[in-house]
Amino acid sequence: MLTLFVITWIVYGLTRNMPGTPLTVTLGETDPSRKLNPADIERMKKAYGLDKPWYEAYCIWLGNVVQGDLGRSISRKQPVATLIGERIGPTLALSGAALLLTWTLAIPLGLYASARSGSPDERAVGLLLFVLYSFPTFVAALFLQIIFAVWLRGTAWELPLFGMSGDGVGTGWWHRVADIARHAILPITVQTYGGLAWYSRFIHSTMEEVVRQDYIRTARAKGAGEYRVLFHHAFRNTLIPLVTLLGLSLPGLLSGSVIVEQIFTWPGMGRLFFESIRERDYPTIMGLTLLFSVLTLAGQLLADLLYCMVDPRVSVDS
Amino acid sequence: MSSRTSGGFSANPHLPASHTPMSTSGGFWVEAWHRFRRKPLAMIGFLFVITLVGIAMFAPAIAGTKPVICRYKGRLYVPCLAYFDRRLEPAIFSTDKFRGTYPANLTQKDPASWAIWPLVFQDPYRAVRDNEWPGRPANPARDEGQPNWSRGGWNLLGTDQYGVDVLAKMVHGTTIALMVGFVSMGLAGTIGLIVGAASGYFGGWIDLVASRITEVVMCIPTLVLILALVAFVEKPTIWKTMAIIGMTSWTGIARLARGEFLRLRSSEFVIAAQAAGVGPLRIMLRHILPNALAPVLVPITFGIASAILIESSLSFLGFGSPPPNASWGALLNDARSNLSMWWLVAFPGTAIFLTVLSYNLVGEGLQEATDPRLRDARK
Numbered sequence: 001m002l003t004l005f006v007i008t009w010i011v012y013g014l015t016r017n018m019p020g021t022p023l024t025v026t027l028g029e030t031d032p033s034r035k036l037n038p039a040d041i042e043r044m045k046k047a048y049g050l051d052k053p054w055y056e057a058y059c060i061w062l063g064n065v066v067q068g069d070l071g072r073s074i075s076r077k078q079p080v081a082t083l084i085g086e087r088i089g090p091t092l093a094l095s096g097a098a099l100l101l102t103w104t105l106a107i108p109l110g111l112y113a114s115a116r117s118g119s120p121d122e123r124a125v126g127l128l129l130f131v132l133y134s135f136p137t138f139v140a141a142l143f144l145q146i147i148f149a150v151w152l153r154g155t156a157w158e159l160p161l162f163g164m165s166g167d168g169v170g171t172g173w174w175h176r177v178a179d180i181a182r183h184a185i186l187p188i189t190v191q192t193y194g195g196l197a198w199y200s201r202f203i204h205s206t207m208e209e210v211v212r213q214d215y216i217r218t219a220r221a222k223g224a225g226e227y228r229v230l231f232h233h234a235f236r237n238t239l240i241p242l243v244t245l246l247g248l249s250l251p252g253l254l255s256g257s258v259i260v261e262q263i264f265t266w267p268g269m270g271r272l273f274f275e276s277i278r279e280r281d282y283p284t285i286m287g288l289t290l291l292f293s294v295l296t297l298a299g300q301l302l303a304d305l306l307y308c309m310v311d312p313r314v315s316v317d318s
Numbered sequence: 319m320s321s322r323t324s325g326g327f328s329a330n331p332h333l334p335a336s337h338t339p340m341s342t343s344g345g346f347w348v349e350a351w352h353r354f355r356r357k358p359l360a361m362i363g364f365l366f367v368i369t370l371v372g373i374a375m376f377a378p379a380i381a382g383t384k385p386v387i388c389r390y391k392g393r394l395y396v397p398c399l400a401y402f403d404r405r406l407e408p409a410i411f412s413t414d415k416f417r418g419t420y421p422a423n424l425t426q427k428d429p430a431s432w433a434i435w436p437l438v439f440q441d442p443y444r445a446v447r448d449n450e451w452p453g454r455p456a457n458p459a460r461d462e463g464q465p466n467w468s469r470g471g472w473n474l475l476g477t478d479q480y481g482v483d484v485l486a487k488m489v490h491g492t493t494i495a496l497m498v499g500f501v502s503m504g505l506a507g508t509i510g511l512i513v514g515a516a517s518g519y520f521g522g523w524i525d526l527v528a529s530r531i532t533e534v535v536m537c538i539p540t541l542v543l544i545l546a547l548v549a550f551v552e553k554p555t556i557w558k559t560m561a562i563i564g565m566t567s568w569t570g571i572a573r574l575a576r577g578e579f580l581r582l583r584s585s586e587f588v589i590a591a592q593a594a595g596v597g598p599l600r601i602m603l604r605h606i607l608p609n610a611l612a613p614v615l616v617p618i619t620f621g622i623a624s625a626i627l628i629e630s631s632l633s634f635l636g637f638g639s640p641p642p643n644a645s646w647g648a649l650l651n652d653a654r655s656n657l658s659m660w661w662l663v664a665f666p667g668t669a670i671f672l673t674v675l676s677y678n679l680v681g682e683g684l685q686e687a688t689d690p691r692l693r694d695a696r697k
Contacts, residue, residue: 006534014546127359130682134675136627138634139667142653150657251539258541259631263654273542274635277549289542296537
C-alpha cells in the first residue's frame, strides 16, 4: 500500500512537471490558428484542475481514486476507466495468447533440453534459443513486416501490417474473428519468441540444478525410468522457481507490449500509455501507472500464494 | 607482513628462478580469465566487442568526408577529429570557406596540399554530392539507394531516403551503442553498489529505507518509468537518455550487492579488519568490494546488453535524441516508414542484434567463469 502511494506520488510529480501541458500540446501543435487565447486556457485549466500545484492536485486525484474515480481524460474527453476498458481487451488477447504460447512451448522445450542434456542436438537448440533471446523484438517485428507485408504481398501468405482489423471483410462474426487473428499473428509471434527462449533456458538451468540432487540419484538407484525421474521427481521440484516467474510475468501481460503495440499499431493499453505521454494526458497516464503498479504488486502476491501451493514446506501463516 | 615476505623472494638474487616457490594460482581474476578464455562462444562475443571499440575509436578514419591527416598551406591538420567534437575542426578551414567540402577545396586553394582520406568517402550526416569526390556521382536518394556491390558502387550498405550512406551512419553509430552500454551501466553499477553496500553492510534503518526505495523503483515497470522520464527531460540528448537508463536499471545490482555485503559482513576477514580499527568505508571498499565484485559484474554485463536494447528501441520509437542522431535505432526508425527499403532494416538491425548477443555471451561466460557452483558442475 505504501509502495503504491510512493509510486503514484513520484509518477504524478514527474508527469505534472513535464514540459508542456495537455492543452498546449494537443491544440497548439496541430493548428496554430486554433491556439487558445489566454482566458480560455485559464478557464480550461480551472476545469481540469491544472491551476493547482501538483502536490495539491495529487491529493485530489488520490481522493478520487480511493472513491473509485480515475478522472476524465483531457485529450479524449472520456472517463479514463472507459478508455482503459476499451483497450484492455485487445491487450489481453495479444499478451494472453503470447504468454500461453510461451509457456506451452517453453516447458516441453526445457524438458527436452534437460533430457538430452549435452547431446549435439540439445546444444544446437540451446544456442539457437540463446540467439533468439538476444534478438531485439523491434528488429524482429520489422523483419517480419518486410517479409510478410512487403515481399509476400499479393500471395496467400500476405499478412496485414497494422491495426487489429481491416475493412472489407465479411460481416459474420466468424469473418471478424478470422480477420483479427490474421492481424494478430505477427504481434503474437514477436511477443512470444523472446520469452520462449528465456523461459526454456530458465527451465533447463533449474532442471540441471535439480538433477544433481541426492533424491534424483536415489530415484535412479531404485530403478525409476528416465522419463519418470525427469517428470515425476525432477520437474515437480522446478515448479517453485517457475511459479515465482509466472507471478512476476503477470504485469507484463498489460505493460510488456508497449513496443510491440506501437509497431503494429495495436489498439491496446501500451499504445494508450504511449499516446497519453505524447499528449500529456495526466489522468490517463496516472490511471495506467496505477494499474501497472497494482498488477506488479498483485503478481508478487500471487507468486507468494502459488509458492505455498506447490511447496508444502512453506505456509501462508508463517 | 605477507607481502613483504613474498616481495623478498622475488628480489632475492641468490635463489635460482626454478627454486622459487611458484604459485600455481594467479589469483581469482587470473583464474577466471583462464576459464573464460576456454569458452569459444564467450571469446567470440568478447572479440566482437573489442572490434566494436576499435571501429568506434577509428570511426572518422573508416567513413567520413574529412581527411584523416592533411597538409594545407604548409601545416599538418587532423580534420577528421571534428566528428568527435565539432570544436576540433581546425579554424583555418572555416576561414578559408571550405564549408565542409574538402577534396576540391584542398587542391584548389593549395595545389601543394596532400591528404590521407578515410577508407570510405561518405558522411554520416549528409549525402555526398555529385562530383564532390572527383568523378563520383551523387548518392542516390529514396528507394533507389539499395546496396550496390558492383564495381563503381559507392554505397556498400545502401543509402537512406535522403541519400545518406548507411555504412557511414552505422560506423559512426557504433560510438553511441558502446557509450550507451558503458555510461548507463557505469551509472547503474555505481548507484546499485552504493545502495546495496550501504544497506548490506550497515543494516538497520539504512537497510530498511534503501530496500524500500529499491522496491519502489522495481515496481514501476521500467519502460513506463523511462518513457515518463524521457518526456520529462526538456531537450533530450543522448547523454540524458543514458542517464535515464542508468537511473532506472540499478535495482537488480543493488539487490545482489546487498546480499553479497550482508554475507561478507560477518566473515572473518571483515571482523579482523574491524578489530584492527579500520573504518567502515575502507572495509567496504578494500575488503568487501573486491570479493563482491564478481557476482555483481555478471548482471552489469547483461545490463549493458539491455541498455543498448532500451536506447535503440527508444530511438526507434522516436523518443531518443533528436536528429542528427546517428544511433542505430534512429536508422531503424527511418526504415519504419519505408518498409520497401529492406537494407535500412537489415544492417542496423543485425548490428544491434550482434552487439546484444555478444554482450549476453560475454555475460554468460563471465557467470560460468566466476560462479564456483557452475564451475564445478561443468566438468
